[in-house]
Amino acid sequence: MRNLIAAALCTLAAPLSAAGLDVTVSGEGANGTFHIDLFEDVAPNHVAQITALAEEGAYDGVAFHRVIDGFMAQTGDVQHGKMGSDMRMAGMGGSDRPDLEAEFSDRDFGRGVVGMARSQSPDSANSQFFIMFAPAPHLNGQYTVVGEVTSGMDVVEAIKRGTGRNGAVVGQPDQMETVTVTD
Numbered sequence: 001m002r003n004l005i006a007a008a009l010c011t012l013a014a015p016l017s018a019a020g021l022d023v024t025v026s027g028e029g030a031n032g033t034f035h036i037d038l039f040e041d042v043a044p045n046h047v048a049q050i051t052a053l054a055e056e057g058a059y060d061g062v063a064f065h066r067v068i069d070g071f072m073a074q075t076g077d078v079q080h081g082k083m084g085s086d087m088r089m090a091g092m093g094g095s096d097r098p099d100l101e102a103e104f105s106d107r108d109f110g111r112g113v114v115g116m117a118r119s120q121s122p123d124s125a126n127s128q129f130f131i132m133f134a135p136a137p138h139l140n141g142q143y144t145v146v147g148e149v150t151s152g153m154d155v156v157e158a159i160k161r162g163t164g165r166n167g168a169v170v171g172q173p174d175q176m177e178t179v180t181v182t183d
Contacts, residue, residue, distance in 0.1 A: 020147070020182045021054055025064075027174025029160030034152025035182070036114055039145060043103040046116050046125060046146045051181050053078060053095055053127055059179035064159050065090035068167035071136065073159045074117055075176060076128035083175050091168075094126030100144075107145040109136045112156070114147040131156050 021036045038047045053059055058078040065081050066074040075081065079093025102122040109115060113132045116125035125144055133156075149156055162169040 020150075021050070022178075022180045022182055023059075023152075024177045024179075025155055025159065025174055026177050027064075027160055028172055030155050030158040030174045032152060032155035032158075034149050034155045036147045037150045038147040039105075039107070042105045042107060043116075043144050043146045045100050046103055046144050049095075049097055049100060049127070050129065050146060053097070054179040054181050058095060058127070059176050061175060061177065063087065063090055063169070063173040063175045065169055065173055066130075066167045067159055067162045067169055067173075068133075069161045070134055071167070072130040072132050073156065074128060074130040074167075076117070078127045081128075087169075087173065090173075091128070094128065097126065099123060100125045103144045104141050105145055106141075109139040109143070109145065111135060112149040112153055113145055114149065115139065115143040115145050118143065133157065 020038050022033055024033045040047045059076060061083050062075055062078060062081045063083055064073050064075045065077060065087065077090050077093045078095045080089035109132055111132055111134055115130055117128035117130055118125040129146065131149060160169055160174045
């Protein structure tokens with residue numbers, strides 16, 4: 001019941017006309033902007049949460065903390081992933097908003113698809129998301145698809161890759177300077 005109430009509140013708090021996000025990235029690897037078309041019809045509660053966080057500026061200055069060449073780039077830890085924070089904690093946090101129930105769909109995880117990161121529980125997505133470098137059919141039906149990069153995939157491809165354990169970025173990671181909700 002608590003999750004249903006939280007999801008309803010997230011939906012009410014979100015802009016009704018949100019169609020996407022413009023993400024400006026800077027760092028040693030990527031410098032530029034990419035656009036994500038959001039799938040409100042596929043994952044309305046997840047899109048509401050992401051757009052609300054973006055409007056608050058919560059994603060501004062957040063690092064791409066886990067980047068696996070040929071697989072995906074993960075970001076969005078608004079609790080521990082801000083530049084200047086202890087980056088060893090990046091990927092372990094979320095936001096002050098409640099976790100979301102999964103909104104699985106028949107959308108495939110292809111190149112440029114944006115999915116919500118989660119723990120072992122399917123209903124644990126919060127603020128973190130990942131962008132696919134290549135198709136990953138083993139993720140289909142296992143993670144919530146929230147959108148797709150429709151321009152600037154070259155910027156995504158340039159994000160600094162991780163070399164550490166499980167794709168952890170060593171040294172200075174690239175960051176989302178700004179994330180802006182678009183109509």
